[in-house]
Amino acid sequence: MNLSLKDFYQGFRDPQTIKALALQIEQAAQQLDATPETPLKIMEVCGGHTHTIMKYGLGQILPNNIEFIHGPGCPVCIMPKERIDHAIVLAKMDNTILLTLGDMIRVPGSKSSLAKTRAAGADIRALYTPLDAIKIAQENPDKQVIFFAIGFETTTPMTAAVIKQAIALKLNNLFFHINHVLVPPAVVAIMQDDRCQIDALIGPSHVSVVSGAKIYLPLAEQFQVPIVVSGFEPVDVMQSILKIIQQVVAKKHQVEIQYSRAVSLEGNITAQQLIATYLEPRSHFRWRGLGDIPLSGLGLKAAYTALDAEKVFADQLSNEPIDDHKLCICGDILRGLAKPKDCKVFGRGCDPTRPLGSCMVSSEGACHAYYKYAEVALPSSSQSVDGS
Amino acid sequence: MCLSIPSIITQIDVDNIATVDSMGVRRQVSLDLMDQAVTIGDYVLIHVGFAMTKLDEADALASLELYQQIIDEMDAELAEASSAESTLENEQGG
Numbered sequence: 168m169n170l171s172l173k174d175f176y177q178g179f180r181d182p183q184t185i186k187a188l189a190l191q192i193e194q195a196a197q198q199l200d201a202t203p204e205t206p207l208k209i210m211e212v213c214g215g216h217t218h219t220i221m222k223y224g225l226g227q228i229l230p231n232n233i234e235f236i237h238g239p240g241c242p243v244c245i246m247p248k249e250r251i252d253h254a255i256v257l258a259k260m261d262n263t264i265l266l267t268l269g270d271m272i273r274v275p276g277s278k279s280s281l282a283k284t285r286a287a288g289a290d291i292r293a294l295y296t297p298l299d300a301i302k303i304a305q306e307n308p309d310k311q312v313i314f315f316a317i318g319f320e321t322t323t324p325m326t327a328a329v330i331k332q333a334i335a336l337k338l339n340n341l342f343f344h345i346n347h348v349l350v351p352p353a354v355v356a357i358m359q360d361d362r363c364q365i366d367a368l369i370g371p372s373h374v375s376v377v378s379g380a381k382i383y384l385p386l387a388e389q390f391q392v393p394i395v396v397s398g399f400e401p402v403d404v405m406q407s408i409l410k411i412i413q414q415v416v417a418k419k420h421q422v423e424i425q426y427s428r429a430v431s432l433e434g435n436i437t438a439q440q441l442i443a444t445y446l447e448p449r450s451h452f453r454w455r456g457l458g459d460i461p462l463s464g465l466g467l468k469a470a471y472t473a474l475d476a477e478k479v480f481a482d483q484l485s486n487e488p489i490d491d492h493k494l495c496i497c498g499d500i501l502r503g504l505a506k507p508k509d510c511k512v513f514g515r516g517c518d519p520t521r522p523l524g525s526c527m528v529s530s531e532g533a534c535h536a537y538y539k540y541a542e543v544a545l546p547s548s549s550q551s552v553d554g555s
Numbered sequence: 556m557c558l559s560i561p562s563i564i565t566q567i568d569v570d571n572i573a574t575v576d577s578m579g580v581r582r583q584v585s586l587d588l589m590d591q592a593v594t595i596g597d598y599v600l601i602h603v604g605f606a607m608t609k610l611d612e613a614d615a616l617a618s619l620e621l622y623q624q625i626i627d628e629m630d631a632e633l634a635e636a637s638s639a640e641s642t643l644e645n646e647q648g649g
Binding site for chain 1: 558561577585589598600602604605610612615616618619622624626628629631632635
């Protein structure tokens with residue numbers, strides 16, 4: 168039998184399969200030591216998984232001795248305000264076109280957002296693909312074109328591919344402001360926190376397509392937790408939870424690949440080599456909500472300083488840290504110490520149109536997902552999101 | 556942000572570009588990041604204009620077959636439970 172394209176979607180969203188896996192999870196979870204008071208805490212690292220869990224209400228069909236901790240894996244959410252301010256300052260320069268991916272446009276910096284700056288007249292464009300940066304730079308030889316690059320390991324090789332083309336074409340008007348971040352250092356920062364009690368991890372889908380599941384081997388060893396690399400569909404997530412429970416019951420802490428139709432242990436070597444050619448880890452990178460994390464972000468190598476917007480326009484840019492509102496508890500939410508509904512400003516002063524903190528910024532952030540899927544996520548006994 | 560779209564390659568174009576169909580949406584994607592050769596009919600994952608990996612059809616098929624087995628087991632268990640229940644009811648009734 169051959170598959171059709173439809174099977175890659177529907178096969179992994181099938182309600183009967185979700186139900187059958189829920190039954191298996193329920194049976195397996197009876198063998199856990201975890202109780203509703205001290206549940207097994209599973210952190211889904213990636214915002215895409217948070218979105219799936221909320222959208223399909225997976226938390227509601229799991230036994231009550233299992234709890235999700237919503238991790239830091241949303242590259243837009245973790246961007247500190249001072250770097251969003253960079254994008255705005257750069258976009259306001261004369262004779263400049265600022266390019267970025269769509270997710271970034273609405274996110275507020277300290278005073279404004281790219282959307283508002285665009286409305287005020289700046290030339291800011293959301294790209295479908297980073298490759299369009301080449302075309303825009305070629306079509307506008309008299310302007311400086313700056314690509315504000317964002318994303319985890321998933322999106323990094325695409326930026327590297329564009330850098331390669333820009334160099335090959337000898338474009339001298341295309342610059343790169345690199346904000347690519349890495350999953351493992353952020354997970355280490357969370358797991359090392361003494362207050363954190365995460366028992367297992369659901370590993371990201373497409374970060375792992377690029378980097379390979381090998382990047383989690385040191386984490387499983389260091390923190391003695393099972394890590395299951397999962398696809399983004401609800402069936403994938405349910406099967407991954409079952410695999411995690413089976414490991415916990417068997418007292419194992421291995422890296423397993425549930426998403427084996429796309430992920431290998433080694434990952435995409437071509438993509439990894441392309442990244443390593445042009446980019447290298449920064450000594451540290453500040454994450455919104457989590458603070459400074461060593462070796463967690465990438466920057467252009469010194470050989471490519473002439474393309475590096477942070478260096479070329481350094482006199483315009485401030486690196487003074489700008490923190491979130493003091494009532495915001497996103498840092499605790501990202502560490503699994505609090506849930507969105509524990510926050511005093513959730514839905515009352517902080518909502519997707521006026522986000523105060525990182526988790527409300529994009530639909531992959533925990534607060535945004537809770538807000539959007541409130542009826543699924545919050546049982547009727549809980550407060551409504553508008554505080555009424 | 557990290558979402559990728561399963562697609563099928565419908566045409567190999569020039570300059571390492573391919574045309575793909577993503578559930579009815581046709582688009583051109585770069586093959587610059589592919590570390591495996593691709594041909595028409597291959598399934599690939601697309602992310603921001605690039606194909607990032609082939610999807611393993613045999614692996615996906617094996618998963619779907621496993622899921623069918625799990626559903627069948629659930630149905631059998633539920634049928635058994637309901638027949639046990641009706642037997643119990645009959646016994647109680649008799």
